[in-house]
Amino acid sequence: MSEPVESLSKSTDMLSIQSGDKLLSLANEFVPTSYGLDLNILPAKNMFNGELSITLKENSSYNGPTSEIFSVTLHSSKLVFTKAVIGDEKLKIVYNKEKETVIFSGAALANNTPQTTHVLHLTYVGQLNTIKTYSDPTFGLFKTNYLDNISGKSNNYIVATHNQPFYTKKVFPLIDEISFKVPIKLTVTTLNKFKVVSNSQLESKDPISMTENAKFSFKETPPMSGHLFALALGDLEFAELDNQEESSTPIRFYTPIGELSKASYALQVATKVLPKLESLFKYKFPLEKLDLVALPFLSDMVMENWGMITFNQHQVLRENIELDELAQQQTRQLIAHELIHQWVGNLVSFDDWKYMWLNESFATWMGNYVLSTLDLSPEDSKLYRINQIQESEQLMDRDDTVSIPSIESFMKILKTSSNSSTKTDSLFDKDIYDKGMVLLKMIGGVLGEEKTLEAIHQFLIKHAFGSVKAQDLWTEFIALSDGGVLSLIHSWIKYESYPIVTIDLTEDKKNVILDQQEERDEESKEQSHPPYHLPLQLKVIKENESSTSVLNNLIVSNERQVIENVTPETLVMVNSDRLGYYRVKYGLEYLPYLESHIKANLLSTADLISILNDYNKYIEQGGKSVERDLIVLVRVLDCFVDKSWTIDYQVLQVGLNILETINSILLNRSQYTEFGVWLEKYTTQLYEKCGGWSDLLTLRQGGYSPVEMAARNSLLSLGLHNDQFQQFGKKLFKTLTNSGINKSFTPKELMPSMFNLVMSSANQKEYKQILAFVKNSNTSVLQNSDCPIDFFQTCAVSSLCFTDNEELLNKSLNFVMTNIDSKLIELGLIGFQFKQRKNMKLKLYDWYKLHYHAWVMRSFMKSTWAVQLRSTLENITNIVLGEILVGDSDLVEKKNEFMKKFLHSLPEHGLKDKVKEYEERVDYKRSVGEAYNELKGHFKN
Structure with a gap:
């Protein structure tokens, strides 16, 4: 699958430019x-x-x-x-x-x-x-x-x-x-x-x-x-x-x-x-x-x-x-x-400061590997894999935002001078440093541990006490490869960004095909560089067995490539453990095989997190594939309620966090009915599958997993209107407020859902208790919790408008208005983003419209509280105009009327620019909402 070495003369030339003696800046005899x-x-x-x-x-x-x-x-x-x-x-x-x-x-x-x-x-x-x-x-x-x-x-x-x-x-x-x-x-x-x-x-x-x-x-x-x-x-x-x-x-x-x-x-x-x-x-x-x-x-x-x-x-x-x-x-x-x-750095040094990225990347990459081989902590081996995925994920997110230059471009523009103003950080770029770790990880993954360590050994033996080019390290890796590593190094040093590859089936459905030109239009094709050289790292099912193995020496260099000797039934995962710096999409024809493999527990924690993160990113990026991406995401999430899938709370935490975001978007930008039915059934099944809820009422400090609690919190938040969930939330609240008696421990991770569930069906007494927590920072209930006071109060104030009781909702709105100059008081309105009924959304709008003129005029005054009011007003406007008055044509019309009225009746205060900014920032949410009518039939009922 990799390009023959002899056909890579340009790649070799590019790399060999870095070879040769380093001339000194001082000309001395x-x-x-x-x-x-x-x-x-x-x-x-x-x-x-x-x-x-x-x-x-x-x-x-x-x-x-x-x-x-x-x-x-x-x-x-x-x-x-x-x-x-x-x-x-x-x-x-x-x-x-x-x-x-x-x-x-x-x-x-x-x-x-x-x-x-x-x-x-x-x-x-x-x-x-x-x-x-x-x-x-x-x-x-x-x-x-x-x-x-x-x-x-x-x-x-x-x-x-x-x-x-x-x-x-x-x-x-x-x-x-x-x-x-x-x-x-x-x-x-x-x-x-x-x-x-x-x-x-x-x-x-x-x-x-x-x-x-x-x-x-x-x-x-x-x-x-x-x-x-x-x-x-x-x-x-x-x-x-x-x-x-x-x-x-x-x-x-x-x-x-x-x-x-x-x-x-x-x-x-x-x-x-x-x-x-x-x-x-x-x-x-x-x-x-x-x-x-x-x-x-x-x-x-x-x-x-x-x-x-x-x-x-x-x-x-x-x-x-x-x-x-x-x-x-x-x-x-x-x-x-x-x-x-x-x-590496001292015994053997790179001969130019432009290679500082490689010096630092190597030390972090190899340092994490070394720790994974020791017994200093049982977590190091697990963290080694998870951290690699997180590092790649964070770098890709950054790449999406600022378009990080290629390593080659960075080295060309790096200018250093030997004077007293030059500092180490002026030679350092974290993005390039992270890209270097990604490159080394890919090389190590293709070669495998034994060959990678042997290459490093040879590098040290040959160049001890000397100064070298980056090419001298690459040479040792290339020497122990089958030729593909040369093309891989060239590709990832020279090219910027990263590809998205699609996995689908050939016409006869007997083989798997990879395409890294997914949805590229003709103009971008002409402007793009040649295809990346991708390390596949395939996880496959062993012949006649239920266990899996990893094929790590495969490099593909074509835009479209059939993966040889691998059938849909045996292919479990492409880019397993996020070895390569690219995202993967699974075509709908391949999707049933992926679902089967997930339910059979053949994908690792790292693999599943990679899939979830990829699809979350696709949905955030919007575009014409949102419908398909949402279908795949929901079907992957559906696998987690299957009785054969073993619960993995790290995976659930990621998946349910994404689902919370999708739910919030669809609540305000779609008809929601079909998705709401699916979600209620889904959360109920997952609630029963997780089980152990009564055990959370008798926890002791240190006797729980924070990751598990975070996942359970997300699940509870998704079942906000489920009577069973609400009853549990009230029991947890009672346990917390009576903790001085029973000494049970309430983890901070459960606080957001606990407050929201209690408030969603709160009576007068419960409402007063929560409002007291908002007002009083010196509460004693936290003596049996690891929750910081400021986070506790934030959770309490954020729950105020989750109630549907008209009287309590009016009290919450009045409390926000009375304390409009207080920092973060706008969090008290968050609950409106989770209300489906139009009359509730209009209630917030009427309240907002009633006070808007006075707030704007007060914000022009010269005082410290006026500065805070401007910030609060901006955030409230974001909630009302950016998140509530959307989707429904009547609500959008209300927003237009509001804009027309206050743009002309008030002095210039940035309203038009802010609304435009909100619209641009949430463009992908609009795409998700618009796709709903086409995809609602795919939600399982």
Whole structure:
């Protein structure tokens, strides 16, 4: 199915353009082969002293004019040189502040041969920047003092570096380019009491007699990019775990004094992840030790310096982390990401900052995979698959909105300059970074785990301690593929957006056909690029078995392609686990097979969520296929009430949320009758299938699944007028309000439906109780709930107009009017969006029309409450004119009359523009409503 390699010469040419030697921006006849750096840092001072010995050799890549006079240009920023010599000869020093370089020249060259080395000795002074607030940039060498919670002293110091992307030149002069790697031998003179940490192992500590100082000497590093150079010193403490059984690499975690206990979980994670990476990569950690250092301030929050990772302490130091699974998960992901960089990014570096997207994408993609293979949390393996789908889904949503450029386009327009204003975030684009993860996920999915890891191993072996192009990584993936990976890489680097592919049957209905040109008109066909190269990842039923297997090495490159050797009966899912960055539509002829597979529980949680999300997006996008898309969505949802389908609350939560939206649209924009009958039957069946409702009245904290509660909440909301649902809602309400007696626990996820169900059939007493909750934020009923007070009040106020009792409805409208200046008071009108009867909609309209003139005039006054009133009025207008007066011709006529009256009788206040904005924003809702007459016969009764 994939295009032959030999036919992809253009693809190969495009990729190979990235190959070749990286030219340095500084044209030097000589280049450094090592740096011997000696720093004298006393934090009480605002300057530091440096001495640097640079061993130089002839630059084999230099093609400029030769000279008998020595000259070398280095990057340097805000360093003042007091001495520059080669041997006994002093050199001339010329600064170029604009380019942030310094030229040393003047010595005569003798016996200059390619083997000749020269040693340049420099003495200089640099700035030690003081950091006092979080807004102060921590670039170059910086210091801060802090108050520790043990001694209470505030004269504790920490000095550290942050050099990415172009700030090492603030610490010492060098060729500050990501592609240029040489060893660094560091010595630091500072206070004897300090802990001092750098990239390599501490070799010796020698107190200096008659002083409070000591000289800390570190082993020479391997060849490394200058921006990875790191140093931290000061009042620090550290912890170290014994992980000798798993890895011989010692790992220490350094923190400010008094903070060490908060680092325990991160240190445990690091000691598990590092040996796992050594095993997966089949490459031992490339340095003798690994230090993790938490700093009070760090602008970029985290930096993967080689052998010495630094963190803003708020990113990694966690108190009582054992009680917070989300904090644990974030810590695991952060540590795994930074450890991946020690191999890919540091050991092997990409030679240009335009590849930062790939460096970061790789670390996140591989970091999540590594966590899924460990036993740090039972959730990591599940999250690995679900997160991949969510990441793709969020990126496609973003792509729909802003049309993200292709990776190739991004790299072409990326312009960087090596000056002090350049920051890491100026080289970073989250959308491209996410696209990079999608690309790597597709490559890994096609190759499979074993080949993917072998390709990474070969990449590390071949390019250790070097700088590479992206092509060098692609080459290793391509070498272990059957040829299709080359076309896949080319396609997804070069093209923007993503395709929608349709799955249907051939004319004889014996085979499945894929079409990625679905509904494209002739004009867009002419303007479009060639078809994407799609990884199919087919889930199929094994021959003569009921179980499934995944075919992951299939790549299709044609606009229309028959899927070979796969029948409708055996094909369960295309793009299983959302491997490929594309959406899938299932044709109506294939739909019965899909329904059968769902009912047989052959689709995973991730697969079903993908289908639901895709169809939700199709419906949101509107167009002529809305009718068909809605039919498919309803028939997929129907599978969930089948007795053979095993309940999956993650799937139900997504599906029922979508159904809530569809129901709201059809309530106000269609005849609704047939859909309403189907919905009542559907929710009743699902209510009975879920069961266990009485158990929710005796819950205890921690004894439930939030996902399940969210799904049940959506189900209850859909059965708003069902007597059985209403009775349960009242029982839950009574349990909550009497919780001081029975001590049962009410999850926050159930609050919205509980309030709405109670209010839909509320008596005077229940109404007063809910209104009291709206008014009083200091309620005691939440002592047995995890519901925040503000969310509780929001749910209460949002329920006020779900009642159909005329008297109570009038009270609710009066309450909203009386409190019209209050923030979010418009939520009290939400219930009208769920009323089918026209007289109820007209009731809201009459109330709105009655007060509109006064509200607008009050909103022109100069006061803070007038500003709030304008916002509230805008939101109420959105509800009334944008959601209520729609669909029915009489209601639309009312809206037109209203517009005609108030556009001319009131000063300009944006009404026309706002209504136009509402109309444009809800265009897809109109499409859904207009399609109803054609599709109502498909709803099962």
